[in-house]
Amino acid sequence: MALPVLTAEARAEALKKAVAVRKERGEVLAQLKDGKVSLKEVLERExxxxxxTYVKRLLESLPGIGKVRAEQVLADLAIPESRRVQGLGARQRERLLELFPSAA
Structure with a gap:
């Protein structure tokens, strides 16, 4: 399937949307890192x-969790690195909250 050819206006609008989404995602992850919101609140958002957002990136935003620990958690819970938050099952969400009760 070929990509549609965008006009200059359509391309500019798409770029604006992308910037807004990145900014909002960054704000949520920064709030999680600072402890202003809990992991439970983030996971319950619609x-x-x-x-x-990738689950790995979400885990890396938790205080004290780096890339290696995030990868270990994903491996232990059998969550693929390409999994996004919306693709998590109920049990996977529960297990994450059990592993990080202080972030909940």
């Missing part, structure tokens, strides 16, 4: 911006 926000499409949060839903399309």
């Amino acid at each position: 926000d499409p911006v949060v839903g399309k």
Whole structure:
């Protein structure tokens, strides 16, 4: 399937949307890192911006969790690295909250 040819106006509008989404995602992850919102609150959001965030990136935003620990957690829970928050099952969400009770 070929990509549609966008006009200059359509391309500019798409770029504006992309910037807005990145900014909102960054704000949510920064709030999680600072402890202003909990992991439970983020996982319960029905926000499409949060839903399309990779679980690995979400875990890396938790205080004290780096890339290696995030990868270990994903492996232990059998969650693929390409999984997004909206693709998590109920049990996977529960297990994440059990592993990080201080972030909940």
